[in-house]
Amino acid sequence: MSQQTFKLAFFSAQKFDILAFKDLCPTYIEIKFFTEQLNEQTASLADGFDGVCCFVNDNLNALTLAQLNQYKIGLITLRCAGFNNVDILTAKKLNISITRVPAYSPEAVAEHTLALMLTLIRKTHKAYNRVKENNFDLNGLLGFNLHGKTIGVIGAGRIGKAFLRIMSGFGCKLIYHDPYEQTELAQNVTLNALYQKADIITLHCPLTDETHHMINEDTFKRMKEGVMLVNTSRGALIDTKACIDALKQQKISNLALDVYEQESNLFFKDLSDKIIDDDIFQRLLTFPNVLITGHQGFFTEQALQEIVHITMRNIEEFFRGFPPSNSVL
Secondary structure (H helix, E strand, C coil): CCCCCEEEEECCCCHHHHHHHHHHCCCCEEEEECCCCCCCCCHHHHCCCCEEEECCCCCECHHHHHHHHHCCCCEEEECCCCCCCECHHHHHHCCCEEECCCCCCHHHHHHHHHHHHHHHHHCHHHHHHHHHCCCCCCCCCCCCCCCCCEEEEECCCHHHHHHHHHHCCCCCEEEEECCCCCCCCCEECCHHHHHHHCCEEEECCCCCCCCCCCECHHHHHHCCCCEEEEECCCHHHECHHHHHHHHHCCCEEEEEECCCCCHHHCCCCCCCCCCCCCHHHHHHHCCCCEEECCCCCCCCHHHHHHHHHHHHHHHHHHHHCCCCCCECC
8 A cells, every 4th residue: 555645446436425525535545436336346446446435235245355355455444334235254354444434414314214204194295296286186195193103213223313302302102122222212112012002113223134124024914004114224124025015905004215125226326217127116116105215314415524524534544554443343
């Protein structure tokens, strides 16, 4: 690695990434932006660099990491909180440092969760389209009060707590489940109790082997009839096929998603002139009570600035030989 500069290969680059990182990047870091996602097919683009910067849908499996190791990549810095897309054991064996942004703006995701909920509950997306066509008919727009409903939050980390703080002003009964984190903002209950009691369930937990498809055919059977489900965390927390069955059986009254388990082929791209070859996703779009956004929950000015600052600090610590503050390993 050069003593004067740190050469960074930046993958899955969007226009907003390029503007933000160019604006706040120190002079000793040389960034080359690649729109390609990082995987075993594109890892060769990192040849000649000191480190790589990745996002949620880059695939850092064993094959990708082995190639990066051949190119003497010493640092993989994730500009996101989750790291389920990284083969941690392989990275450790190869002595590749992995850093992340553990908390850029919990409030951004929590507020987007509420926005999705209220949009579906009050059908404001449908009302907007009607009014644009001079249609002021209220039939079909009947919603319900959040006041008095039981909200079940799975995961009481930074985002879960931020969401609970927001919801404390809505007059709801708040319950949560988290075997690791505790909070006085709500009552901690078992998962089974949460499934049975909650009118609205929202997911704010990481994707691990334990939580993969935690919402599945069996858990849907344990939920209330007409439950509302919201996921702004990771797509694979939900078994999408089982979710579609629950929608068809009207077990779910409303479904809001900012993530999708096969989103790497879809999200962060303009596919408006393409045919989407994903029958499961296309089926989701046919339901009138399903609202989907494209992994937008993090996307605020404040969050983006924090992502840049922490990512730059992670690189500087590695470059200067300081202990990493946000190491995954």
